[in-house]
Amino acid sequence: MSWLTEGVRKLGAVGLFLLRVLGQSVLAMGRPRSIAMQIYNTGSRSLVIVMLSGLFLGMVLGLQLFDLLQRFGSTSALGEASALALIKELGPVITALLFAGRAGTALASEIGLMGATDQLAAMDMMAVDPVRHVVAPRFIGGLIALPLLTAIFDCIGIYGTQLVGVGMMGAESGTFWSQMQGAVGVHDVYEGIIKSLVFGALCSLIAVYEGFHAQATAEGVGLATTRTVVNSAVMILLFDYVLTAVFL
């Protein structure tokens, strides 16, 4: 049972840390420059990997879905199927997984190293709360950046599907776009946005928590980085199931 009590203890610690971060985030909102810097750090620097992945995933969807739909003689549904798959499911999940691997690890190791080199302690000694100055802007930055990255991933993914499905496999272009327009409703887009917001909060929270509580050694920072990726991936998929069940 020790793993259970340990799990509950850690969940409680993360919950308390989240409350502290949220409290300090209100104050950190007064420094938009610092938040903008973090959106750049976490968002812009993940842009290339997100765009490339979105394009390739869209292209694979174009191939697979066209092949599948052709068996049922309904290739006209390609636009609808790919857009719904991307906006509701693949976009938020894959972008969040990429975000955890690219930006989450960078956040955890940066904060972990700041702790190991006494920078966080120095702030605390200068009567500057490191949670307000270091953690909160990074948390808010991640929260804002992930939905934006997801939107870009979705758009490029749809373009990739169109590129292969219409351009190479021969699906009809007008049908592709009109079916998509007719089938995708605002509630589908909302579902994607809410998922990406939740995943953004999860990834950012896990990264800043692990970084902030990393042991002040090289091994400790490395472990924190690894835990960030592993925990983020598991939590993204768990919450994806929960949110999908709620929306259906």
Add this chain to the structure above:
Amino acid sequence: MSTEPPVVRVQDLHYAIGGRPIFAGLSLQVRRGSITAVMGPSGTGKTTLLRLIMGQTRADSGQLSVFGEQVDRLSREQLYALRQRIGLLFQNGALLTDLSVFENVAFPVREHARLPESVLRELVLMKLQAVGLRGAATLMPSELSGGMARRVALARAIVMDPEVLIYDEPFVGLDPISMGVICRLIQSLNQTLGITSIVVSHDVHEIGMIAHYSYLLSGGKVVAEGTPEQLAGASGEVVHQFMSGSPDGPVPFHYPAGDYYQQLIERER
């Protein structure tokens, strides 16, 4: 002896980490305007004492007051208000690596005061001039030597004009020139600004040159105290071993272990 109440008063302090006692009835005090040295062999809890004084950790029992306030009874806000009156120089400088030298020194002012940029600039340049690094204002921490980083950290520690300045091992890893510079700075800041200084160190020679009063810690208690001259002449095996730098004595060279011969035999088997 001055009748003014001490800036820091530690009375019968007990503190243990993981069941291992660090302090067992520690008592000392720091007089306003003095340079007080806290010395002792490695592992005697010198840095832990600083953490206790700054309220970063709490003692198990005993009293610890700074400016007459019981540190362990302060709320977070009160503690932060107290810390604004104290400057702390970290052993490694602890400069913020993403900020330039200028911005590192300006950091506490930007956080706690709303000063016009021109006034802030003058203030920061004045502090950098005091530590001899005005010319390094645009450099990043990664471009500084160890001694320079510590002087920048010193400029940052005094930028808010603290009443107390705490130095954690300020001489560790410095060349003789940098060591001399830091020594001179500690003295001049104490004399010109009237800052009360607490220096945690095990460099007997350097401390002897600048400290007005010294405490020697061992086994969780003060084993000797007085002016550098009094400390040099103090009796006691620990004092003698520490002041003369003997490798073996009451503070053993060997970490506690079983019989050496027996251990070798066991390995053979």
